[in-house]
Amino acid sequence: MIGSFLAFVVIPMIIAGLARWAAARRRHALTAGRPVHFRCRLDGRRGRLLADPRLDGPVFLDRDGTATALPHGGEVLDATLLRVTGAAVEMVGLRYRTPEGTVLQLGMPTRDARTVGAWLAEPPRPAPAPARRLRPAAPMWAALALTGALFTALAAADVALLGDRTTAEVLAVDHDNGGCTVGWDGGAQQSDVDCDTAHLRPGDHLPVIALPWPFLGEAVDTRTTPAVAAAAGGGLGLLGLAGSLVVTPLACARRVRRALRTGSVPVPSVAGAADGTEEQWPALDGGLTFANLAAAARHADRHHPGARVTRPRRGPGRTSVPPRRWAAATALGTGAWVLLALSLGGILDDHFHLGHWRFLLLGTLGIAAVARIGWFATDRSSLWRPVLRAVRSDPADGSWQPMRYVRLREITGGMVLVLFRPEGEDTAAPLYVQPISGSRGTGRGTIGGPPPVGDALVHDTGAGPLVCEIDGIRYLPASRATTAAADPERTRRELLRYAESHLRPTGRG
Numbered sequence: 001m002i003g004s005f006l007a008f009v010v011i012p013m014i015i016a017g018l019a020r021w022a023a024a025r026r027r028h029a030l031t032a033g034r035p036v037h038f039r040c041r042l043d044g045r046r047g048r049l050l051a052d053p054r055l056d057g058p059v060f061l062d063r064d065g066t067a068t069a070l071p072h073g074g075e076v077l078d079a080t081l082l083r084v085t086g087a088a089v090e091m092v093g094l095r096y097r098t099p100e101g102t103v104l105q106l107g108m109p110t111r112d113a114r115t116v117g118a119w120l121a122e123p124p125r126p127a128p129a130p131a132r133r134l135r136p137a138a139p140m141w142a143a144l145a146l147t148g149a150l151f152t153a154l155a156a157a158d159v160a161l162l163g164d165r166t167t168a169e170v171l172a173v174d175h176d177n178g179g180c181t182v183g184w185d186g187g188a189q190q191s192d193v194d195c196d197t198a199h200l201r202p203g204d205h206l207p208v209i210a211l212p213w214p215f216l217g218e219a220v221d222t223r224t225t226p227a228v229a230a231a232a233g234g235g236l237g238l239l240g241l242a243g244s245l246v247v248t249p250l251a252c253a254r255r256v257r258r259a260l261r262t263g264s265v266p267v268p269s270v271a272g273a274a275d276g277t278e279e280q281w282p283a284l285d286g287g288l289t290f291a292n293l294a295a296a297a298r299h300a301d302r303h304h305p306g307a308r309v310t311r312p313r314r315g316p317g318r319t320s321v322p323p324r325r326w327a328a329a330t331a332l333g334t335g336a337w338v339l340l341a342l343s344l345g346g347i348l349d350d351h352f353h354l355g356h357w358r359f360l361l362l363g364t365l366g367i368a369a370v371a372r373i374g375w376f377a378t379d380r381s382s383l384w385r386p387v388l389r390a391v392r393s394d395p396a397d398g399s400w401q402p403m404r405y406v407r408l409r410e411i412t413g414g415m416v417l418v419l420f421r422p423e424g425e426d427t428a429a430p431l432y433v434q435p436i437s438g439s440r441g442t443g444r445g446t447i448g449g450p451p452p453v454g455d456a457l458v459h460d461t462g463a464g465p466l467v468c469e470i471d472g473i474r475y476l477p478a479s480r481a482t483t484a485a486a487d488p489e490r491t492r493r494e495l496l497r498y499a500e501s502h503l504r505p506t507g508r509g
Contacts (some may be wrong), residue, residue: 111372
């Protein structure tokens with residue numbers, strides 16, 4: 001359990017924090033006028049974007065040594081999510097229109113895209129006067145090495161100044177691991193320390209340092225541990241200093257020399273950018289109409305990261321999800337099961353040494369979890385029973401009404417069907433927003449869903465959710481539908497969240 005918590009919660013949080021910290025350092029260095037070389041891609045070519053005072057402006061240097069000048073003063077069109085590698089790092093495609101009208105796409109992490117987008121959109125600045133030589137921003141690994149050296153030094157100072165130097169009695173010698181079990185304060189305190197197992201025997205005395213808070217009850221020897229701490233801290237410090245003072249300045253100077261030696265080539269043109277035939281991102285702020293949402297759905301299918309959408313695998317009764325499995329998941333899909341499992345595990349295994357108190361504390365939590373599960377199942381019965389009746393109904397009985405739909409999806413794969421009147425025009429407003437349950441696609445590594453735009457037969461269950469039949473497959477709902485006229489603000493928030501899930505802001509905010 002602890003390993004799973006570290007793997008899925010703690011480590012991703014640490015990676016996300018480090019990524020944010022590194023991006024903030026690069027942003028502050030760029031604001032201060034220091035050289036910053038961003039890892040990125042320009043129209044698929046890997047390289048670095050050089051923001052360096054020694055150059056006349058932004059220059060992209062690819063791996064082949066070709067330098068491409070990017071002029072300031074253009075317009076950032078949008079930032080489309082290209083790849084998701086977890087909560088920490090997201091790769092986005094920053095579409096930048098130069099002052100000459102050429103559209104370029106830069107691929108980089110989200111926070112760097114915000115910094116670079118705001119920097120490129122600034123008007124051209126006059127050439128700065130010669131000033132003192134500014135050191136480039138230190139790379140992430142060098143900053144982490146210096147941080148580790150500082151942490152090691154602080155820990156060593158804490159032990160040296162606040163630790164209690166005493167003489168302990170050797171209680172046992174572990175020849176296999178090269179350590180000893182020692183005791184001090186008359187045997188009231190015991191700990192395992194490193195020692196010379198070849199010359200020490202039980203009953204001998206060994207000088208140790210009793211650690212201060214928060215490691216009370218632990219001790220270290222006075223010979224091996226200080227040497228290891230000095231070697232580790234000194235090694236990390238030298239590595240960090242070499243990276244920030246030697247390696248990074250030399251690498252940046254080499255890239256600048258290559259850019260100056262090769263000269264800049266004209267900005268590559270993108271097909272469709274000059275004649276304006278490329279599909280643009282719809283202005284959803286101008287209105288959530290059928291035409292805008294349909295263009296957003298097609299745009300998302302083209303630029304959305306992750307798995308593609310294919311026709312779902314048919315379940316029993318021509319449904320996207322097996323009805324019985326969907327009903328069980330709907331009735332019992334509450335997070336109280338986790339609390340119940342933790343309560344039972346704590347009662348059976350007294351890991352925290354609570355004694356008989358664990359029956360009172362964890363038993364109360366278990367009873368509350370069972371009550372929550374029962375209440376949730378009772379409440380959700382009013383949702384899944386009408387849906388199952390609608391799934392079994394005949395389309396010819398008049399309860400199914402034709403409507404137009406637009407399918408939108410999030411990065412996580414969640415989908416909604418935005419339903420419109422069948423006779424409406426392209427400027428028609430949505431009537432309902434119905435989330436649908438996820439399903440497996442017919443292709444390998446795909447998710448199941450309908451085409452982005454089309455016609456559907458809709459059955460109103462009368463309990464909130466709608467069942468939609470598209471191309472002979474009935475899509476089971478994930479929750480109750482939202483009526484646009486009854487709650488327009490909530491409808492707008494949901495549509496923007498789904499339609500813009502693969503877009504990222506590019507400004508400083």
